[in-house]
Amino acid sequence: MSKVLIFAEFQNDNLKRSSQELLQFAAKTGRPVVALALGTGAGGGVAQLAHHGAAEVLLCKDSAYDAYNPELFASAAAEAIQISGATLVLASASSSGKDLFPRVAAKIGAGVVSDGTEITVSGEDVKVKKPLYSGKCFATASFENSPVKIVLMRANQLPVSAADTAKTASVTEHAFNKPSLKTLIKEIVKGASEKLDLTEANIIVSGGRGLKEAANFKMLNDLAAVLGATVGASRAVVDAGWVGHSMQVGQTGKTVAPTLYIAVGISGAIQHLAGMSGSKVIVAINNDANAPIFQKATYGIVGDAFEIVPKLTEEFKKALAH
Amino acid sequence: MKIFICLKQVPDTETKIKILPDHSAIDPAGIKWVMNPYDEHAVEEAIKFKEKNPTAQVWAITSGPKSRAVDALRTALAMGADEAIVINSPENLDAYSTAKALAQVISTEGPAHLIFSGKLSIDANQSSVPQMVAEFLSIPHTSVVSKFETSPENTTVERDVEGGAKEIVQMINPSLIAANKGLNMPRYASLPGIMKAKKKIIKEFEFSALGITPAEQKVKYSGFTLPPEKPAVKLLTGDASSQVSQLISSLRDEAKVL
Numbered sequence: 001m002s003k004v005l006i007f008a009e010f011q012n013d014n015l016k017r018s019s020q021e022l023l024q025f026a027a028k029t030g031r032p033v034v035a036l037a038l039g040t041g042a043g044g045g046v047a048q049l050a051h052h053g054a055a056e057v058l059l060c061k062d063s064a065y066d067a068y069n070p071e072l073f074a075s076a077a078a079e080a081i082q083i084s085g086a087t088l089v090l091a092s093a094s095s096s097g098k099d100l101f102p103r104v105a106a107k108i109g110a111g112v113v114s115d116g117t118e119i120t121v122s123g124e125d126v127k128v129k130k131p132l133y134s135g136k137c138f139a140t141a142s143f144e145n146s147p148v149k150i151v152l153m154r155a156n157q158l159p160v161s162a163a164d165t166a167k168t169a170s171v172t173e174h175a176f177n178k179p180s181l182k183t184l185i186k187e188i189v190k191g192a193s194e195k196l197d198l199t200e201a202n203i204i205v206s207g208g209r210g211l212k213e214a215a216n217f218k219m220l221n222d223l224a225a226v227l228g229a230t231v232g233a234s235r236a237v238v239d240a241g242w243v244g245h246s247m248q249v250g251q252t253g254k255t256v257a258p259t260l261y262i263a264v265g266i267s268g269a270i271q272h273l274a275g276m277s278g279s280k281v282i283v284a285i286n287n288d289a290n291a292p293i294f295q296k297a298t299y300g301i302v303g304d305a306f307e308i309v310p311k312l313t314e315e316f317k318k319a320l321a322h
Numbered sequence: 323m324k325i326f327i328c329l330k331q332v333p334d335t336e337t338k339i340k341i342l343p344d345h346s347a348i349d350p351a352g353i354k355w356v357m358n359p360y361d362e363h364a365v366e367e368a369i370k371f372k373e374k375n376p377t378a379q380v381w382a383i384t385s386g387p388k389s390r391a392v393d394a395l396r397t398a399l400a401m402g403a404d405e406a407i408v409i410n411s412p413e414n415l416d417a418y419s420t421a422k423a424l425a426q427v428i429s430t431e432g433p434a435h436l437i438f439s440g441k442l443s444i445d446a447n448q449s450s451v452p453q454m455v456a457e458f459l460s461i462p463h464t465s466v467v468s469k470f471e472t473s474p475e476n477t478t479v480e481r482d483v484e485g486g487a488k489e490i491v492q493m494i495n496p497s498l499i500a501a502n503k504g505l506n507m508p509r510y511a512s513l514p515g516i517m518k519a520k521k522k523i524i525k526e527f528e529f530s531a532l533g534i535t536p537a538e539q540k541v542k543y544s545g546f547t548l549p550p551e552k553p554a555v556k557l558l559t560g561d562a563s564s565q566v567s568q569l570i571s572s573l574r575d576e577a578k579v580l
Binding site for chain 1: 348360421468493494497538548552562
């Protein structure tokens with residue numbers, strides 16, 4: 001059976017959970033799994049790739065790959081697909097995954113499906129369920145005229161079991177051809193927070209107009225700190241300039257699917273609901289019992305957020321202490 | 323000097339999506355079509371560029387069913403684009419074929435000095451077409467752009483990535499820029515702009531005449547469904563302290579997410 005190539009992503013030398021999901025899924029298909037690992041940090045990650053299911057690692061420790069560059073990475077990924085002979089490529093629908101693989105697909109004449117939430121692989125046949133209209137509906141994508149199939153999966157959609165530290169992989173170091181580049185990465189400016197991005201977060205605490213003013217987001221930051229959560233926001237408060245656009249959840253912001261989504265003072269405009277209704281458990285705190293958010297919520301508290309949220313922070317602190 | 327804007331017409335964000343009985347597609351009845359919100363930022367940036375560079379000509383281009391897609395082009399013209407092109411193409415063309423068609427017409431009508439687009443269309447949520455257009459034209463691209471500066475030779479942009487981080491990227495022109503929301507505040511069309519846009523002749527191409535074969539359609543969607551209905555909300559009652567303690571025990575013991 002032909003190989004599956006996984007585009008591995010690392011954060012601080014650790015294999016991202018999203019890459020672990022893909023490796024473990026690919027290993028279960030029974031097809032040989034090759035991981036593509038680029039950059040100086042990748043060398044240390046080889047063992048992790050093997051533990052999660054890679055039988056082969058295609059490694060290039062060149063520091064040229066330490067920062068993501070679309071042209072450079074597209075060239076390397078296309079070459080990796082060719083030399084490995086893989087007919088299925090799995091990557092995370094991350095910032096770099098979503099930027100890179102459409103370019104790779106155009107380069108090699110392949111189809112690409114982004115933002116998959118479910119994937120079925122039977123033999124060479126690949127089907128991907130994905131949300132459209134930011135989750136207002138779903139459809140199944142299938143490939144045609146696409147000898148190589150590229151699927152970008154959303155984070156937190158596939159199960160991850162414990163790493164099998166007995167597993168090993170064969171490692172091939174390869175110096176990929178470097179095209180002459182028209183793109184230069186001049187600088188990477190770190191974000192203010194080291195928190196997981198909304199699209200990867202397991203818990204999200206989100207605020208809307210019910211918070212009354214920007215300064216009251218502090219209340220949500222406190223709650224998020226106790227829960228290890230990432231803070232999100234509705235479009236209304238982003239448009240009002242209370243918080244940056246990178247925090248917006250919804251159809252013109254980020255589509256999220258955490259295990260727990262706590263919506264505070266968000267009434268639930270249709271475009272916000274589209275972006276978060278994939279969350280496993282939704283808690284809505286709002287003083288308006290008729291707010292549409294309660295139609296999507298698992299648990300609802302009709303009440304004053306300014307009274308509820310600080311209490312919740314205190315009680316979570318106690319509950320999580322033991 | 324020509325500046326292109328690749329844009330798409332999509333259902334308005336307030337649209338409630340319905341599915342056809344045979345699940346083959348969404349039900350087009352009653353949809354209000356608008357310009358993809360991210361593309362408005364692309365139009366705005368292109369017009370700002372033209373304001374500083376009066377010799378620049380701004381061309382808006384879209385691929386889609388001509389009967390409705392031209393409305394999005396008229397919005398771009400009303401905002402200040404100079405010319406518009408529609409590639410009359412069937413519904414549900416995939417990203418690969420769409421990008422191929424756009425790239426082909428841009429190279430015929432160009433050359434393009436800069437190409438702007440939105441970072442994604444809010445219908446298919448793919449974020450694919452801009453990067454593919456850049457690849458087909460062998461030019462550099464940056465997506466998710468929130469800041470743009472350009473000189474005749476180079477374009478320098480800020481790209482938003484995970485966790486609020488930013489990449490500062492420099493590209494040799496011609497280059498493609500896919501806009502994020504933070505890039506600018508799109509202007510409203512002026513009344514004279516709207517009147518002028520109404521009369522403008524929109525250049526037309528037929529997708530079927532571009533020589534793009536059926537083999538270049540790579541992805542097909544089927545089995546459209548609505549998200550599963552959520553069970554009714556459990557409202558937690560009592561005073562604030564009681565609501566909070568019920569919530570914590572529900573999350574821990576019932577939902578098991580803590």
